[in-house]
Amino acid sequence: MNSLKELGEFGLIDVLKQDTINDHSSVVVGIGDDAAVLLPTPKQLQLLTTDMLVESVHFDLTTTTPWQLGYKAIAVNLSDIAAMGGAPRHAVVSVALPHSTPPDLVVNLYKGMKEICHEFCVNIVGGDTVSSPHGLVINVAVTGEVEPANLVRRSGAQPGDVVVVTGNLGSSAAGLELLTAGQWEDYDFAWPLVTAHLTPRPQVKLGQLVAAAGATSMDDISDGIASEANEIASASQVGIRLYAGQIPLAAELKEAAAKLGKTPLDYALYGGEDFQLVFTMEPGKYAALLAANPELPVTKVGEVVDAGEGVTLVDQAGQVQTLKARGYNHFRQED
Template identity: 60%
Template sequence: MDIRQIGEFGLIERIREDAIVEAATVVAGIGDDAAVVLATPKHFQLLTTDMLVESVHFDLSTISPWQLGYKAIAVNLSDIAAMGGIPRQVLISLALPSDVTIEFVDGLYQGIKEICRQHVVNIVGGDTVSSPNGIVINVVVLGEVEPAYLQRRSGANAGDLIVVTGNLGDSSAGLELLQRGRWEEFKFAWPLVTSHLTPRPHLKEGRVLAAHTATSMNDISDGLASEANEIANASQVCLRIDAERIPVSTELREAAIHLGKDSLEYALYGGEDYKLLATLPPEALAAVSAQVDVTVIGVVEKGEPGVFLLEENGALLRLEAKGYNHFRQNEKGEHDVAM
């Protein structure tokens, strides 16, 4: 059965079921012209949005509806994590071809509702429209953060340590394995593919870093090189990163050999890891490490704003931001495309 048989309002009623996880924060959810939620006193409100477009951000031949729904929320929650915040409410707008099946939408929202339950986030509204050219998913997240916990990209200081939460590069290697096909044959592929299809937003890690005086933070959506340059430019500092300290998984090392590439390239430029990159005073490291896993990958220094990579041979290489960019042309004159 496709969505033409139940129409827009029938679809909204299906979506509305089990949308509220924490009723105490909601006055009116789905069903009115606007949602009404309770703001927490003495907190800043955080707002973020991301759009996922079929054939640009996802390929339905390599991702299930459940995984797509889960990931659509995860990438937005990662933005809240990077601000040191807590997500509270989401609004989801869908543009769907009229021949999309009810089963597809049900699967999509099962994934959406699963991650919302995990992080106690309510679905309070959105929009549904028809689309002539593929599926578009737009998510808006409302979160909050105490003023003392608020994280920006612009607070890094000389002497700070540079840390990341979790391994880097798994997602981009997982995507490449999906695109090449027959990835199920390789034991090393499963965690990499899972990392790409259902990333975990590092909300706990963001809160712990914020609580222990992190000076800047950024989520790693476009690759470590890109995010590090954003912090360097916003803070007007120099970031020196040690290549040997960048955490990569055993599975990524195995995949890189299979794919004929360098695992470090995936970690630096791959993107869609949704881990956190942060700077913090050295004296805060022990307290942070006691609660969450972080890896020190470098230090913040005075000097010309930029990022430099200390290679294994001792050479110092300026690290340019070469991650994914929607409107940049590559060397062949073609535009970047992400799936």
């Protein structure tokens, strides 16, 4: 397998299609026909989402292995299914490959995808393979299922609800900066941050759990909590008040931020790509959720308030400032 030219489009697909089905019971036809044929679970709502990763915009092949890229391409999509309270089921994967791409790179890309698909019982049931004149592009679309009663949208937050996040925030953005700066291997604190950036774990189990526990709105944190809080506030027609001192930060992020000359909060609020979840819930239900699951990796970071208050951040000194949606934006560099 020396080059894509020798292998050809169809030779490559033949290699890639091995070990792509993890739940045979829901796939009638997988890779190999004009369309996949799937058996949905009766009475479940179908979810469908897609996210694309573009070389130099979302990843740099000098700091990301093909395996890690494959893992992340699926993870970012599973994260959107998690944010609806659903279980992921099937994926289609499209790749645009420069002519010079070594076939091994594509095989390793698929190994990373197959690993996370196996972990979350997702089937790769199709895709598309094309050539690209400039850089590698990978687009994934994923289906999921959710019981109608457990569906969580961005639009259900109510004044009085608590605002809660899973995991820690800001690690991924700091990891990206360490990767870009190079020589991150010299620092003990770098590994968990770099890992958070390269191979984020989608919070599928937690998403389903908090959905069943009565979350009123939910979003995954792809562009930064400042951006997602504004999205929930606008979809729900409410205000949101976040407390800077309550945002969960990894100990390693604090060390890295000191080294990189920024505050950890900058990464946490605006960094993006954490792929944690932010959700809102009536306080009594949140207390019951914590009582039943004392070890749950969740942190209350704020409250839902009336729309008139807008989206604000209360700093450690009690000062209130407007929290702008200053997360990652592909076309705009916000202030």
